[in-house]
Amino acid sequence: MRQSSLVVVAMRLPIDDSVAPDGACEWRRSPGGLVSALHPLLRQTPATWVGWAGGSGPAPSLPDVDGVRMHTVPLTLDDLRDHYEGFANATLWPLYHDAVEQPEHHRRWWEAYQRVNQRYAEATAAVAEPGAIVWVQDYHLQLVPGLLRALRPDLRIGFFLHVPFPPPELFMQLPRRAELLRGMLGADLVGFQRAQAAHNFAQLTTKVLGVSATDRRIAVDDRVVRIGAFPVSIDTAEMSALAGSPEVAERAQRFRRDLGDPAHVILSVDRMDYTKGIEQRLTAYSELLASGHVKVRDTVLVQVAVPSRERVGQYQVLRDRVEREVGRINGEFGRVGEPAIHYLTQPFDRAELAALYRVADVMAVTPLRDGMNLVAKEYVAARVDDSGALLLSEFAGSATELSQAYLVNPHDLEGLKQGLLSALEADPADVTTRMRAMRAHLHRYDIRAWARSYLSALDESGSLLHRLGGP
Numbered sequence: 001m002r003q004s005s006l007v008v009v010a011m012r013l014p015i016d017d018s019v020a021p022d023g024a025c026e027w028r029r030s031p032g033g034l035v036s037a038l039h040p041l042l043r044q045t046p047a048t049w050v051g052w053a054g055g056s057g058p059a060p061s062l063p064d065v066d067g068v069r070m071h072t073v074p075l076t077l078d079d080l081r082d083h084y085e086g087f088a089n090a091t092l093w094p095l096y097h098d099a100v101e102q103p104e105h106h107r108r109w110w111e112a113y114q115r116v117n118q119r120y121a122e123a124t125a126a127v128a129e130p131g132a133i134v135w136v137q138d139y140h141l142q143l144v145p146g147l148l149r150a151l152r153p154d155l156r157i158g159f160f161l162h163v164p165f166p167p168p169e170l171f172m173q174l175p176r177r178a179e180l181l182r183g184m185l186g187a188d189l190v191g192f193q194r195a196q197a198a199h200n201f202a203q204l205t206t207k208v209l210g211v212s213a214t215d216r217r218i219a220v221d222d223r224v225v226r227i228g229a230f231p232v233s234i235d236t237a238e239m240s241a242l243a244g245s246p247e248v249a250e251r252a253q254r255f256r257r258d259l260g261d262p263a264h265v266i267l268s269v270d271r272m273d274y275t276k277g278i279e280q281r282l283t284a285y286s287e288l289l290a291s292g293h294v295k296v297r298d299t300v301l302v303q304v305a306v307p308s309r310e311r312v313g314q315y316q317v318l319r320d321r322v323e324r325e326v327g328r329i330n331g332e333f334g335r336v337g338e339p340a341i342h343y344l345t346q347p348f349d350r351a352e353l354a355a356l357y358r359v360a361d362v363m364a365v366t367p368l369r370d371g372m373n374l375v376a377k378e379y380v381a382a383r384v385d386d387s388g389a390l391l392l393s394e395f396a397g398s399a400t401e402l403s404q405a406y407l408v409n410p411h412d413l414e415g416l417k418q419g420l421l422s423a424l425e426a427d428p429a430d431v432t433t434r435m436r437a438m439r440a441h442l443h444r445y446d447i448r449a450w451a452r453s454y455l456s457a458l459d460e461s462g463s464l465l466h467r468l469g470g471p
């Protein structure tokens with residue numbers, strides 16, 4: 001088995017299988033934040049990514065992808081049902097997002113969560129060279145740091161949670177709360193999106209495990225676990241360059257024409273998820289249409305909602321409700337050839353997405369709760385001419401950094417309507433000032449800055465980053 005000095009562990013491998021022109025199956029690097037974030041670093045050292053390649057058969061043996069070794073973890077249909085759809089996405093996901101949907105608890109799901117986490121830990125132990133740095137990602141794998149430390153105490157282990165970490169009142173509902181906390185404390189550094197999450201975690205470790213904790217350090221056994229906020233970011237330069245390209249500018253113009261050349265285009269881009277506030281946004285829009293504050297001929301709403309986690313009941317119910325409401329609004333307020341809402345459930349490639357961002361005068365990102373929300377950051381990066389109003393939920397992690405956005409509370413229907421109107425009617429000079437400030441922030445604090453700030457905190461000796469050319 002080839003071993004690496006840097007190992008990333010995530011539920012999914014950063015690849016998609018696609019069919020090459022000659023009909024052969026080809027593995028490609030999937031677009032997406034984490035891969036782009038880590039790719040420049042992974043390429044410079046013998047690195048391995050441990051994860052699932054999709055499907056439920058035996059683990060395929062994959063070629064290296066852009067110089068990074070792919071180490072597959074096999075998952076069975078039972079694992080997918082009970083670990084991924086069950087414990088990860090029907091227990092932890094709703095609980096960590098303010099329980100906006102009711103979390104479910106089943107012993108069988110917990111057993112699968114332990115079993116699958118053990119498998120990832122063993123796979124990681126096999127590919128990490130002595131003293132390697134291992135970076136474990138997200139809520140699917142919270143037990144991996146502890147399990148891995150038991151197998152390989154020589155490793156330097158980091159854990160990063162991409163989703164919110166809830167306040168004690170919510171986390172305390174979990175039947176296996178102590179085990180989950182102990183799992184995370186197997187890491188040397190536990191990273192969160194926001195300082196509030198680190199605070200919640202510190203409080204909980206004291207309350208549940210009785211350990212001594214501050215918002216920076218937790219004493220466990222004879223070790224110190226460091227914790228902190230490391231807000232994830234995007235490849236700002238890449239999105240700016242793409243959005244600024246003549247092809248994308250031309251595509252954006254065509255989009256605008258196809259939309260009927262309206263005075264205002266509002267865009268939302270979400271996974272179809274109950275945390276994203278899609279229904280609340282549709283209600284607000286519908287009421288603005290009904291009151292005449294927004295007119296179909298002047299304004300269009302483009303709602304992109306890619307189906308997600310489709311075998312989980314709550315996601316099926318949501319999709320039905322959203323589609324019924326879009327149909328109702330279009331039936332009531334649309335005209336022939338002029339729908340009130342353009343509703344799209346397709347995946348878009350990056351250039352099409354960049355063109356959509358460029359065409360959007362107002363970007364409505366109004367989740368009820370979100371760890372970060374990269375769409376908000378991508379929109380800002382794509383606004384190369386410093387125009388465009390970002391309407392952003394206070395409950396998205398990105399609101400901490402993008403404080404110049406038009407901030408709204410998506411639970412407050414009147415506030416949401418007012419926010420949409422303010423963004424639509426904003427003074428262009430104000431819009432530009434805000435956008436410039438947000439763009440400057442994202443150029444400084446991009447995905448590489450994120451990865452480096454996390455890894456330099458994890459790699460106290462500095463040996464890895466030294467090899468990679470310093471922080």
Ligand code: ADP
Nearest residue numbers: 033269270271304306346347348372373374375
């Ligand atoms: P989440 O991780 O909860 O889905 P984020 O906003 O943080 O939410 O990240 C979503 C990512 O998925 C973004 O990088 C966005 O560009 C991408 N994405 C969303 N919708 C689509 C789509 N229809 N086609 C392609 N990519 C999409």
Ligand code: G6P
Nearest residue numbers: 012089138139162163308309371
């Ligand atoms: C969030 C999670 C990721 C997850 C993504 C898409 O961003 O933090 O870990 O990969 O949603 O969800 P999916 O269930 O399709 O992997």
